[in-house]
Amino acid sequence: MPDSPAAIPAKPPSLIELFFAFATVSVVGFGGVLPWARRMIVEQRRWMSAEEFNQAFSLSQFLPGPNVVNFSVVFGSRFGGAAGAAVALIGLLGPPVVIIIILGALYSMFGDLAALGRALTGISAAAVGLLAAMVAKMAMPLFRRGLHWAPLIAGFAFVAVGPLHWPLPWVLLALAPVSIALAWLRP
Amino acid sequence: MRDDSPLFGLAGHFALLSLFAIGGANAAIPEMHRVAVEVQHWMSDRQFADMFAISQVSPGPNVIIVTLIGYHVAGVAGALVATAAMCGPSCLFAFWVARMWDRFKDAPWRIAIQSGLVPVSLGLMAASAFVVAGVADKSIMAAGITAATALVAFFTRVNPLWLFAAAAAIGLFGWL
Numbered sequence: 001m002p003d004s005p006a007a008i009p010a011k012p013p014s015l016i017e018l019f020f021a022f023a024t025v026s027v028v029g030f031g032g033v034l035p036w037a038r039r040m041i042v043e044q045r046r047w048m049s050a051e052e053f054n055q056a057f058s059l060s061q062f063l064p065g066p067n068v069v070n071f072s073v074v075f076g077s078r079f080g081g082a083a084g085a086a087v088a089l090i091g092l093l094g095p096p097v098v099i100i101i102i103l104g105a106l107y108s109m110f111g112d113l114a115a116l117g118r119a120l121t122g123i124s125a126a127a128v129g130l131l132a133a134m135v136a137k138m139a140m141p142l143f144r145r146g147l148h149w150a151p152l153i154a155g156f157a158f159v160a161v162g163p164l165h166w167p168l169p170w171v172l173l174a175l176a177p178v179s180i181a182l183a184w185l186r187p
Numbered sequence: 188m189r190d191d192s193p194l195f196g197l198a199g200h201f202a203l204l205s206l207f208a209i210g211g212a213n214a215a216i217p218e219m220h221r222v223a224v225e226v227q228h229w230m231s232d233r234q235f236a237d238m239f240a241i242s243q244v245s246p247g248p249n250v251i252i253v254t255l256i257g258y259h260v261a262g263v264a265g266a267l268v269a270t271a272a273m274c275g276p277s278c279l280f281a282f283w284v285a286r287m288w289d290r291f292k293d294a295p296w297r298i299a300i301q302s303g304l305v306p307v308s309l310g311l312m313a314a315s316a317f318v319v320a321g322v323a324d325k326s327i328m329a330a331g332i333t334a335a336t337a338l339v340a341f342f343t344r345v346n347p348l349w350l351f352a353a354a355a356a357i358g359l360f361g362w363l
Contacts, residue, residue, distance in 0.1 A: 026248070027246050027247070058301065059285065061210075061211070061308075062209070062304045062305075062308075063277065063281050064205065064208050064209050064277050064280065065205050065206070065211070065276070065280070066248055066249065066273070066274065066277070067210075068211075069250060069274050069277070070277060070278070070281040073278045073281045073282050077285050077286070085278070085282050089274070089278060092248065093248075093251075095246075095247070096246055096248065097247075097266070097270055099246060099247070100241070100242065100254045100255055101258055103245055104241075104254075104255050104259065104266065105258070107241060108258075108259070111234070118358040119355040119356075120236075121240075121323070121325075121358045122329075122354035122355045122356070122358025122359070122363055123240040123243070123351050123354050124237065124239055124240035124243075124319070124322075124323035125330070125333045125336070125354055126332055126336040126351050126354035127243040127244075127336075128320045128333045129332065129333040129336025129339075129340065129350075130243070130336055130347055130350065131312070131315060131319065132313075132316040132337040133336070133337045133338075133339075133340035133341040134213075134312070134340070135309065135316055136337070138309055139309055142306060149306075150306040151306065153306040153307060154307070154309045157306070157309075157310025157311050157313075157314065158310040158311075158314045158317070160314075161217045161310070161311055161318075162217060162314030162318060163317065165217070165221060165225075167218065167221065168204070168215065168217065168218035169207045172207050172307070175307055176209070176304060179303040179306060180299055180303030180304070183299040183303035184303070187298075187302065
């Protein structure tokens with residue numbers, strides 16, 4: 001749905017609206033909250049333009065920590081300062097945390113059940129495939145540029161943390177400065 | 188003897204991971220697996236794969252796999268401590284950065300940081316897929332499901348829940 005430029009800008013959300021907006025999105029957002037968050041913020045409530053949303057999200061993506069969680073903080077703080085950030089964060093995490101604790105309790109009761117174990121084996125195999133497809137989609141623009149350092153850096157990160165099982169903090173402390181320096185020198 | 192409480196272990200590991208999870212929760216899965224299975228022996232490979240599966244079919248952000256690990260280790264208190272530790276430090280950092288970021292929107296150093304971190308986080312996410320495949324795909328049939336799901340998800344826009352349902356059914360029939 002294109003964002004009509006003639007749309008009247010919505011008034012900024014109140015704290016209560018922020019809470020319920022993120023709580024709703026977190027519960028309907030199976031398989032990734034982001035598309036739902038975008039739909040609500042840009043298309044339905046018009047709290048941000050598509051461009052503003054992309055900028056806020058790209059910031060959340062490169063910051064450390066869970067991306068959507070960061071986004072709730074960035075978005076909440078823009079409209080309500082520290083209180084807005086806290087309210088959006090609690091809205092986003094509260095309902096899924098309650099649901100997953102219930103599922104965890106069920107798993108600890110019935111985890112030994114053969115049928116459940118078999119179903120979970122199937123689901124985890126599919127979930128890996130989904131993750132691989134997402135990585136492949138995100139990697140496409142990186143490889144389209146031909147000979148470039150970026151795929152090499154990605155390859156190093158993959159081999160070090162994947163097959164070699166090296167601890168993430170050390171790999172990052174070594175690799176991130178190199179990658180940022182290369183991005184600075186040869187963008 | 189305070190250090191014996193698993194809550195301190197959960198808080199320490201996830202608070203550190205919070206600041207190193209560049210690329211989000213999915214990029215941090217190899218480190219979670221390394222700590223939970225190999226270093227702390229909180230769970231088996233199989234249980235880790237099960238938790239990954241449960242967190243993927245449950246609504247909400249992917250980071251709730253941390254809540255599940257915390258619950259497994261130390262009950263509801265563990266779940267809350269692990270979640271707060273994983274989200275707290277990075278949220279404070281995000282809050283701080285968000286306030287000054289707009290001012291430096293076009294600064295070259297900002298653009299270098301942002302584009303320099305993209306390939307790193309991609310490599311980490313690929314490593315996540317590799318590590319979880321290692322624990323989840325114990326049979327040729329399971330590896331086949333992974334490959335089939337990857338292809339369908341890459342080339343079509345099918346809702347992932349259908350793929351999960353199909354894979355669960357195949358597992359339930361005992362074909363894996």
